[in-house]
Amino acid sequence: MIFALDISNHLEAEVEVSEGAPRQTSVSAEPCRPDPEEGTGFEHQIIITIRTNMSKPVTTSSSHKKHEVGRTMSNTLLSEHMYSEAMSQDKENKLSKEKSTHKDASSIDALLNEHMYSGLSEKDMQKNLNKLAKEEKKGKNLAVSTRKPCHNFNHNYTNMSELKPITLYSHKKGPNGYKVAILLEELGIPYTNVWKEFGDGPNGVKAADFLAINPNGRIPAIVDPNNNDFTVWESGAILLYLAGKYDTKHHLWPAKLEEQSIINQWIAYQISGQGPSQGNANWFILYDQTNPAALERYVKETNRIYQVLEKKLATTGGFVATHAFTLADIAWYPWVKIAHVAKVDLSSYPHVQKWATAVAERESVKKAYAPYE
Ligand SMILES: N[C@@H](CCC(=O)N[C@@H](CS)C(=O)NCC(=O)O)C(=O)O
Structure with a gap:
C-alpha cells in the first residue's frame, strides 16, 4: 500500500508499507532550511521512521519533491496511527467529529498529524482548527493556510523548550527516577518532578491514585502531555520511549x-x-x-x-x-x-x-x- 503523507507545508513523502496495517507509526522530518542555491526554495530532507509491532515486516521508501502551493494531500497513514490502540476513544471521537465538519479532510489530517507527531499542544491545535473553520467559510484553500513556517516546524523536536513539561513521578532517594531525569536533562525536555513516598500513605507509591498510573506501585513513571498524556512506567521502558520519541537526532540512541x-x-x-x-x-x-x-x-x-x-x-x-x-x-x-x-x-x-x-x-x-x- 502506498500512503501519501503530508510531512510539512513544504514536503511530501510517500511511505510504502508492506501488506498489513502498521499498528504504530511515527514520522519525523529534518527541519527544512532555505536552499541557498534556489533562494526561495527549501532544502528537503526527510527521515521517515516506521516503528511497528505488527507481525509482518514493514518496508519503507521515501521520496520528496517541492511543495506546490495549493496541493492537498490524502493521509491514510495518519489514520492508521491515529486509530491504533494508542489512541484513546475520547480523542478518536473528537478527531473524527472534527474531520466531518470540514470539507477538506486532508488539511485536517495534516493538522492532526502535526498535533500527534510534533507535540503541537491541544490548545494550539484548537486555535488552528478555529482558523481553518474561518478560512473555510471564506472559501480559501485550507491546505496552505494553517501550517507553521518550515523553520519553525517542530516535527523533529528541534525546540524542546516549547514542549509541555513531562510529569516525572520519582523519589528523592530512589536511583531509578534519576535515570529518567538525566535523560530529560540531556534532551532538554522540560519536566516536573512529582516526589512520591514509599508505602501506601496518601502520597505513597502504593496508594490508589498512583497505582492508577503504575499498577506496579513503583517509581519512576512519566505522563507526557505532548502525546495525549501517554503514560509509561519501568525506567528502561521510559528511557526507550523518550529516546524513540524525542532523540530524533540520535544523540543517545543511535539509528542503527x-x-x-x-x-x-x-x-x-x-x-x-x-x-x-x-x-x-x-x-x-x-x-x-x-x-x-x-x-x-x-x-x-x-x-x-x-x-x-x-x-x-x-x-x-x-x-x-x-x-x-x-x-x-x-x-x-x-x-x-x-x-x-x-x-x-x-x-x-x-x-x-x-x-x-x-x-x-x-x-x-x-x-x-x-x-x-
Ligand atoms: N524495575 C523498576 C524498579 C523500580 C523500583 O524498584 N523503584 C523503587 C525506587 S528506586 C521503588 O519505587 N520502590 C518502592 C517500593 O518498592 O515499594 C524500574 O527500573 O523502574
Missing part, C-alpha cells in the same frame, strides 16, 4: 539496529541484574541483618556484576555500551552512584570509578541531582 541492541542489552542487564541485586543487598544491609546468608549472597552477586561492568568499560573506550555516552550509561549511573551502600568498593573497579566520575561531571547529571543534593 545493532548499536541499539547493544545498548538495550546493557539496559536490560542493569534492570534485571545490577538493580535487583544491589537493591536487595541494600535491603539486607539497611533493614534486615538477621539473614547474613542472604546479605552475603546479594553483596557477592552485586560485586560480580561490577566485575562484568569493569571488564566492559576497560574495552569500550570509557562508556558502558558503545564508544559514546548513551542510554546505557544513563541506566547504570544512578546505581553506581550509591554502590557504597551495598558494600561495593569502587576503588576495586578503577574503570567503573573513572567512568562514574566523568558521568557525574555532566551538566545533565548535576541538574538531575540538584533536588537530591
Whole structure:
C-alpha cells in the first residue's frame, strides 16, 4: 500500500508499507532550511521512521519533491496511527467529529498529524482548527493556510523548550527516577518532578491514585502531555520511549539496529541484574541483618556484576555500551552512584570509578541531582 503523507507545508513523502496495517507509526522530518542555491526554495530532507509491532515486516521508501502551493494531500497513514490502540476513544471521537465538519479532510489530517507527531499542544491545535473553520467559510484553500513556517516546524523536536513539561513521578532517594531525569536533562525536555513516598500513605507509591498510573506501585513513571498524556512506567521502558520519541537526532540512541541492541542489552542487564541485586543487598544491609546468608549472597552477586561492568568499560573506550555516552550509561549511573551502600568498593573497579566520575561531571547529571543534593 502506498500512503501519501503530508510531512510539512513544504514536503511530501510517500511511505510504502508492506501488506498489513502498521499498528504504530511515527514520522519525523529534518527541519527544512532555505536552499541557498534556489533562494526561495527549501532544502528537503526527510527521515521517515516506521516503528511497528505488527507481525509482518514493514518496508519503507521515501521520496520528496517541492511543495506546490495549493496541493492537498490524502493521509491514510495518519489514520492508521491515529486509530491504533494508542489512541484513546475520547480523542478518536473528537478527531473524527472534527474531520466531518470540514470539507477538506486532508488539511485536517495534516493538522492532526502535526498535533500527534510534533507535540503541537491541544490548545494550539484548537486555535488552528478555529482558523481553518474561518478560512473555510471564506472559501480559501485550507491546505496552505494553517501550517507553521518550515523553520519553525517542530516535527523533529528541534525546540524542546516549547514542549509541555513531562510529569516525572520519582523519589528523592530512589536511583531509578534519576535515570529518567538525566535523560530529560540531556534532551532538554522540560519536566516536573512529582516526589512520591514509599508505602501506601496518601502520597505513597502504593496508594490508589498512583497505582492508577503504575499498577506496579513503583517509581519512576512519566505522563507526557505532548502525546495525549501517554503514560509509561519501568525506567528502561521510559528511557526507550523518550529516546524513540524525542532523540530524533540520535544523540543517545543511535539509528542503527545493532548499536541499539547493544545498548538495550546493557539496559536490560542493569534492570534485571545490577538493580535487583544491589537493591536487595541494600535491603539486607539497611533493614534486615538477621539473614547474613542472604546479605552475603546479594553483596557477592552485586560485586560480580561490577566485575562484568569493569571488564566492559576497560574495552569500550570509557562508556558502558558503545564508544559514546548513551542510554546505557544513563541506566547504570544512578546505581553506581550509591554502590557504597551495598558494600561495593569502587576503588576495586578503577574503570567503573573513572567512568562514574566523568558521568557525574555532566551538566545533565548535576541538574538531575540538584533536588537530591
Ligand atoms: N524495575 C523498576 C524498579 C523500580 C523500583 O524498584 N523503584 C523503587 C525506587 S528506586 C521503588 O519505587 N520502590 C518502592 C517500593 O518498592 O515499594 C524500574 O527500573 O523502574
